[in-house]
Amino acid sequence: MSKTIKKIGVLTSGGDSPGMNAGIRSVVRTCAFHNIECVGIVQGYQGMIRGEFIPMDARSVKGIINKGGTILKTARSKDFRTKEGRQKAYENLKQEGVDALVVIGGDGSFTGAMIFSSEFDMPVMGIPGTIDNDIFGTTHTLGYDTALNTVVEVIDKIRDTASSHDRLFFIEVMGRDVGHIALNVGVAGGAEEILIPEENLGLDRLLESLHRSKNSGKSSSIVIVAEGDKIGKNVFELKDYVDEHMSEYEVRVSVLGHMQRGGSPSCFDRVLASRMGVKAVESLLEGKSNFMVGLLNDVMSLTPLDQAIKGQSKINLELLRVSDIMTT
Amino acid sequence: MSKTIKKIGVLTSGGDSPGMNAGIRSVVRTCAFHNIECVGIVQGYQGMIRGEFIPMDARSVKGIINKGGTILKTARSKDFRTKEGRQKAYENLKQEGVDALVVIGGDGSFTGAMIFSSEFDMPVMGIPGTIDNDIFGTTHTLGYDTALNTVVEVIDKIRDTASSHDRLFFIEVMGRDVGHIALNVGVAGGAEEILIPEENLGLDRLLESLHRSKNSGKSSSIVIVAEGDKIGKNVFELKDYVDEHMSEYEVRVSVLGHMQRGGSPSCFDRVLASRMGVKAVESLLEGKSNFMVGLLNDVMSLTPLDQAIKGQSKINLELLRVSDIMTT
Amino acid sequence: MSKTIKKIGVLTSGGDSPGMNAGIRSVVRTCAFHNIECVGIVQGYQGMIRGEFIPMDARSVKGIINKGGTILKTARSKDFRTKEGRQKAYENLKQEGVDALVVIGGDGSFTGAMIFSSEFDMPVMGIPGTIDNDIFGTTHTLGYDTALNTVVEVIDKIRDTASSHDRLFFIEVMGRDVGHIALNVGVAGGAEEILIPEENLGLDRLLESLHRSKNSGKSSSIVIVAEGDKIGKNVFELKDYVDEHMSEYEVRVSVLGHMQRGGSPSCFDRVLASRMGVKAVESLLEGKSNFMVGLLNDVMSLTPLDQAIKGQSKINLELLRVSDIMTT
Amino acid sequence: MSKTIKKIGVLTSGGDSPGMNAGIRSVVRTCAFHNIECVGIVQGYQGMIRGEFIPMDARSVKGIINKGGTILKTARSKDFRTKEGRQKAYENLKQEGVDALVVIGGDGSFTGAMIFSSEFDMPVMGIPGTIDNDIFGTTHTLGYDTALNTVVEVIDKIRDTASSHDRLFFIEVMGRDVGHIALNVGVAGGAEEILIPEENLGLDRLLESLHRSKNSGKSSSIVIVAEGDKIGKNVFELKDYVDEHMSEYEVRVSVLGHMQRGGSPSCFDRVLASRMGVKAVESLLEGKSNFMVGLLNDVMSLTPLDQAIKGQSKINLELLRVSDIMTT
Incomplete structure (x- = not known):
């Protein structure tokens, strides 16, 4: 007792x-x-x-x-x-x-x-x-639910400027070990690809996907990258890699960081x-x-x-x- | 087939x-x-x-x-x-x-x-x-989830002015037949009472509750009222009733209405x-x-x-x- | 000194x-x-x-x-x-x-x-x-600036539902003696008409304006009404009046009230x-x-x-x- | 003519x-x-x-x-x-x-x-x-006005986590040539220091200011850094510098980037x-x-x-x- x-x-x-x-x-x-x-x-x-x-x-x-x-x-x-x-x-x-x-x-x-x-x-x-x-x-x-909304609101803002300039954005969101945030905000933000720790898409398939997207008539794209993704490059290296291999896009990076923890x-x-x-x-x-x-x-x-x-x-x-x- | x-x-x-x-x-x-x-x-x-x-x-x-x-x-x-x-x-x-x-x-x-x-x-x-x-x-x-957040943000705003003036607010939210919105935003908005269609609190118990709240040292209060609540009075009649029976509060009403349907x-x-x-x-x-x-x-x-x-x-x-x- | x-x-x-x-x-x-x-x-x-x-x-x-x-x-x-x-x-x-x-x-x-x-x-x-x-x-x-943004965000939400249903909304905003809020949010919210204390548009011209709007191909409309407007009817009476004189629109009313005072x-x-x-x-x-x-x-x-x-x-x-x- | x-x-x-x-x-x-x-x-x-x-x-x-x-x-x-x-x-x-x-x-x-x-x-x-x-x-x-509000909302969020952890944040905002954004969001966000292109505060005075802030009983701090500030280090170098010279704070960096351009x-x-x-x-x-x-x-x-x-x-x-x- x-x-x-x-x-x-x-x-x-x-x-x-x-x-x-x-x-x-x-x-x-x-x-x-x-x-x-x-x-x-x-x-x-x-x-x-x-x-x-x-x-x-x-x-x-x-x-x-x-x-x-x-x-x-x-x-x-x-x-x-x-x-x-x-x-x-x-x-x-x-x-x-x-x-x-x-x-x-x-x-x-x-x-x-x-x-x-x-x-x-x-x-x-x-x-x-x-x-x-x-x-x-x-x-x-x-x-978790609050962070999802915080991130989605930021993606919406970045989407405004991405589509005005026909750019490709890599957006890094929290998630060292799990891809919950990346996966949900990726779907909710209309991302072209979502890179999560649980899966290694591979650089080739990423490029393929971006090419396919461009060919299908999309002029701008967003790729969500969880901190702990397994593709083997951090988000800035990813940008450089894509810059090198695709001339079709102007590429930009945004690391959301600590703001994801705050808010009402x-x-x-x-x-x-x-x-x-x-x-x-x-x-x-x-x-x-x-x-x-x-x-x-x-x-x-x-x-x-x-x-x-x-x-x-x-x-x-x-x-x-x-x-x-x-x-x- | x-x-x-x-x-x-x-x-x-x-x-x-x-x-x-x-x-x-x-x-x-x-x-x-x-x-x-x-x-x-x-x-x-x-x-x-x-x-x-x-x-x-x-x-x-x-x-x-x-x-x-x-x-x-x-x-x-x-x-x-x-x-x-x-x-x-x-x-x-x-x-x-x-x-x-x-x-x-x-x-x-x-x-x-x-x-x-x-x-x-x-x-x-x-x-x-x-x-x-x-x-x-x-x-x-x-x-539903979006509407909950919309309503909670409005309650937060009304709370600002309610506590600045030590007022009691009746806030009417959507819900003709069910109290889901009222119940959740009531908890999330820190409401003193929540009036829903599924339950008839009764005017006496409402007054009791408001008195108890006032006595416990709270200077302002919010009561969430679902459109379809069963207490027998609409939100404006409720205000009049409480005005009559409690001099402790200045009472105000807010009907949220159609804004609850909109938004990203x-x-x-x-x-x-x-x-x-x-x-x-x-x-x-x-x-x-x-x-x-x-x-x-x-x-x-x-x-x-x-x-x-x-x-x-x-x-x-x-x-x-x-x-x-x-x-x- | x-x-x-x-x-x-x-x-x-x-x-x-x-x-x-x-x-x-x-x-x-x-x-x-x-x-x-x-x-x-x-x-x-x-x-x-x-x-x-x-x-x-x-x-x-x-x-x-x-x-x-x-x-x-x-x-x-x-x-x-x-x-x-x-x-x-x-x-x-x-x-x-x-x-x-x-x-x-x-x-x-x-x-x-x-x-x-x-x-x-x-x-x-x-x-x-x-x-x-x-x-x-x-x-x-x-x-003042905060209230303008608060009201505009609400108008945007109401616009979502207004245009989904092809409705006309009368939205009452604060302003007993002056029309600053009404005028600015009216422009920013794309309102069809703005009724302010400084000017009496008159019911005839209001109807005219709504008819013109309908005829120009707009399916929904928003009219901003300052509390102190001089048209001689409160916002609910306005709705009734327009209901009577125009069958083209389903009319709705939203009174924003105290939320306008709150917020960060x-x-x-x-x-x-x-x-x-x-x-x-x-x-x-x-x-x-x-x-x-x-x-x-x-x-x-x-x-x-x-x-x-x-x-x-x-x-x-x-x-x-x-x-x-x-x-x- | x-x-x-x-x-x-x-x-x-x-x-x-x-x-x-x-x-x-x-x-x-x-x-x-x-x-x-x-x-x-x-x-x-x-x-x-x-x-x-x-x-x-x-x-x-x-x-x-x-x-x-x-x-x-x-x-x-x-x-x-x-x-x-x-x-x-x-x-x-x-x-x-x-x-x-x-x-x-x-x-x-x-x-x-x-x-x-x-x-x-x-x-x-x-x-x-x-x-x-x-x-x-x-x-x-x-x-400009929209961007100010966007940035201030993010600072508020970062403030939540900064004060929960008693941290110091360097937040980089837009402004290559002028410090308008930095200056206004710095005042509005309650920043400890604001580094702008028009003025070179100097590393010594920055440290002094951070020490004074710590001594005055503040447990967390925010420093706003315009992209074009003249202190001679980028925001990550600034972090390293302060890390080296002040053990009192855990320092973090946030670069707001392109989200500042978007939004309603x-x-x-x-x-x-x-x-x-x-x-x-x-x-x-x-x-x-x-x-x-x-x-x-x-x-x-x-x-x-x-x-x-x-x-x-x-x-x-x-x-x-x-x-x-x-x-x-």
Whole structure:
């Protein structure tokens, strides 16, 4: 039987994503609803080690549901990778009276949470917060939907200038290990090709595709490139390569970068964050631990943290085919 | 055995929604991909009766994936409710050589399609296009996600002025029969109360809730009201009622209206439209008829049109509870 | 010779507008830059009477430049219209050590400031903050540019659905006394007609214009109506009138309302607010009083408050002509 | 006395900018209003040489006022720099019956227009279309206001992630020769420093400023860098330099690039484009030639093309001071 939980700590960790604030708000208000205390932990595990805690009541999260970033800040913590760091963190939590943790973050953050929870008697629940959507056990991570819209709006803008000048653009979007963002914004942005980590199109087929596109009467084109694509060249080298092998296009590059992490969360991400915060806190109150809250078949569900970490988030192969058909 | 399909007609019908153009584009390009012809039918069934057809090839739908509204236009057709009207429509289709139809619209449009298909030998597939998300057989209709974001952005703006003036706003959003929009934007917009057709909160409980909110230290509040809510008063009468019974608030009303139908579709709606168009055309080519394409558990699926029409799209009751917790 | 100013009070008053927070930030930081103290006064004159002051240093206005509304809140104050109210306000300011005031607001707020300044020895500077742009002595008030963009984006959305359905929309925008918003968004939104307080088009000419538009091949139309237009009918009566006299159009109405006041300020409004705050504080420090800061010929300038109040903000008649030509 | 003008050609040239389409629309409709013909010339001077003309009537520019880019496309033309090229262009114009030209573009485009007009008997009027605002004779070029808003929205997004991670960002914005964009978005985005071509801050003062900012309690910072800044290092070298000399910050870089050229034009740019198109056409009809239409003191005015080219667009030094004060 689990001990009674009287105070929950919440933190954000790893890269920030839109919806993290909405998640914090939900955790805090669900605690208030159940009459338990809540403290925010500043800068993730780093703040746990430094003992930086902020008491949070229902009013303290007022007006943040629509704000990007995270009011609790986030950081990567080297110290938390040491036993001494985690020991210090545990002592701080005990002194503060924290009985359980909600960790909003990605893979790395969950690994830390699992180790911590196994070493000390501290129930933990994870909420997947990352724009990359690279977590197993949920169809959507917090911030993913917002990032998709952010990127698509930028592609629309680049399309304006691409077609005015009859240019070819390589647009690099986030996604080191998975191509979710690239694949979806590629379809939504009407891209000619989509280069993702899961597939190596090859330079020959890329050229072929661009030639075919040009011949079919298109005067401008957009190619979406995920950071982690496997074609063997970065986006600037790709430009040079195409410049060399195709005189038909003026080629340009755009690297979207960090803007993809910011912005006011979409309706979907705000609702998802609200649901996840409720599920995380109530699962802790039910005595559960070491799970990640996720959205599966539109329903809140729990996946053991170790599975969430080890499992692979797979791209929707159907979308690759849809993309091919759309570029007919 | 079904006859071979050589030419598909596509039309939009009923209230327009963002993503309809992306849906048209997908139908047209999927036809091109499979080397069959495609014609656009102007103004829905009305154009079928008038014989207004536009040949559409892959290039003809260029640059429309991100445009709101529908390039094929839409209308409600009284004539199509008569046998004569439908007969005339059929003759026009035959003359044009159209072998099958893709109908993008809502309940009413699907009813028309079913009747037409039963009377004449014309395979039909439906794509659910409406912002209300009130169709059985799909978790998301085309335009619904975009409308949610449109409404949430407006709520954010109204929140700015509401909290500057410590006011209470009643905001009316679309939803005659179902509360999907109201429920989601209510959670995402941090609304104090959400009035939906599926539930009659009652005036007493509304007042109670507003009093509780005021006492908890909130200085401004937002109440989301679906058009079809059952509280027995329209949004202006609600304002008067609360004005009478609560002196604590200055009350204001905002009716969002038709702007909810417009705007560039979200990434989600563009991808959904692209997937649905492929599925609709390829299902016809496989000899299927009288189905609606839908998204169920993130997978493209088919629901018989009669079930789509008779079935009920149910709101997520979990969200009502989440909303209650969030307004702690 | 003016006394030395050691502490400045800043308040927002009247209807809120985007850019007020950027204005507060600028006043606070300019005070910090010149090593004088600054206090925020909550809810305008009402907070002066209640003695609600918040000390503000440079960091206290962090992160507000892009937020709509006003963190100091605003209210209309009946009490400040009485001699007793103003006496109380003055005593509170004296006790707080406030030597001078910056009032961000509109006509009414400036009138209060002038009376107050004449009764008591308190230098005041006005910053014009209102979306209506109805203030003499500045080509742009704070929030006006943002409101224009907000309204135009909504018109674009309504245009999507209007042209999908071949409808005529009457869209009511803010502007009780002046037609600045209506005139600009009418041109920018491609409106068929623009009804403003400064001109009475007359119902006959409106009908004529709509008929001409229909005959010229346009299938949908938008008419922008300022709240204070002089055609003698409100926007719903206008709809009924046109419904009666023209069968060619399905007519719809959209009243934009309070959303026009909210939203993140545009680049222009943020820069304008920053410039105005500097000018207001530095003018006080130079011993000036009873002026409004304004933008004239792209340069910061001062207009005596009484002229700002009595003078008339005139619409650009050239725009009416441009609008006529554009609807050719 | 000038000959009677019966047909005007309109073209866009140089880098595209939001509002060019609104400008084309205005030229076309003003022609229609005055019952003269109008032809669009595709891809600027290149299309003149190829003889690619499109007849344009009032309806042909429907629905483009809110579209980014240019429907007439744009290109840089080497051939137009040769006498032979211009001769060919003139012959094509004569054959097409074009009596006068409206050129929408920047410095380079105007130089071409001037030479062409001096060699052949062809009246020309220029409309300044470029996001850089680097043209003498107008306070605003077409697209500048839109670009400012585009950039500021991106800075807001980057600010979200910068402050979540306590990072320093160098954000590169357009501006090879002038710092208008950098200066305005720097003030509007709350940047710590703004590096512009007109001023060399120097690396030492940059470091000083960043140290001062850190010491004043700011945990994150944004530095805006115009492409053409004179500090002697590109934005990536700047990052490396600061990385080396300051351990206090994690530094990141974002290069905004071509997205700055796209997007739906702001209300201001649409109105400006509409006014400029009217002024350009009517000036031609009045027999004027070789002028650029501009906005000076909020009034449409004409500047001789040679002055527009030779003159210098100066940044507002007041803004540099405002920026300094705001970073107190």
